[in-house]
Amino acid sequence: MKQGIHPKYNSDGIVCTTCGTRWMIGTTRPNLRVEICANCHPFYTGEQRIVDTAGQVDRFMKRLSASQNRQAAIEKQRGSAKPQTPPKKSLLKELYGDDA
Template identity: 50%
Template sequence: MKKGIHPEYHQTKIVCSSCNTEIEVGSTATDLRVDTCSNCHHFYTGKQRFANAAGRIDKFNKKYGIK
């Protein structure tokens, strides 16, 4: 390998924005933030959360006066 052209590899933390879990990994990046991780994602936990789409639609229609 040529010297001086490769990025520096070091230990860094991946931080989950949803549950604030920190996972330490090796990477060339300094800070990594993810929206969901295996600790809180419904696919891995087996717990699904359903969004109340009807409530959001009603809220939108009420906000903008749509009948």
């Protein structure tokens, strides 16, 4: 092997940050990490679960609850500002009259 032209070979492996498994693979980059591996990916485990390493589910749930609160406030404001309109006739009754 010629000296000075080859990168340093690391055999300390790749670590999965979700399940902590260390995969013993030789690499030229030190401290490689992956977010998901065959040990914890739902396709391989057969479980229906969401692997949330970036906090995307938490962000979505926050946005959803904020949106629902805003919608509830708007509905409350509408309910107090306007009197309730009578319920609409059903489409069948509009088309065929009351005797249908």
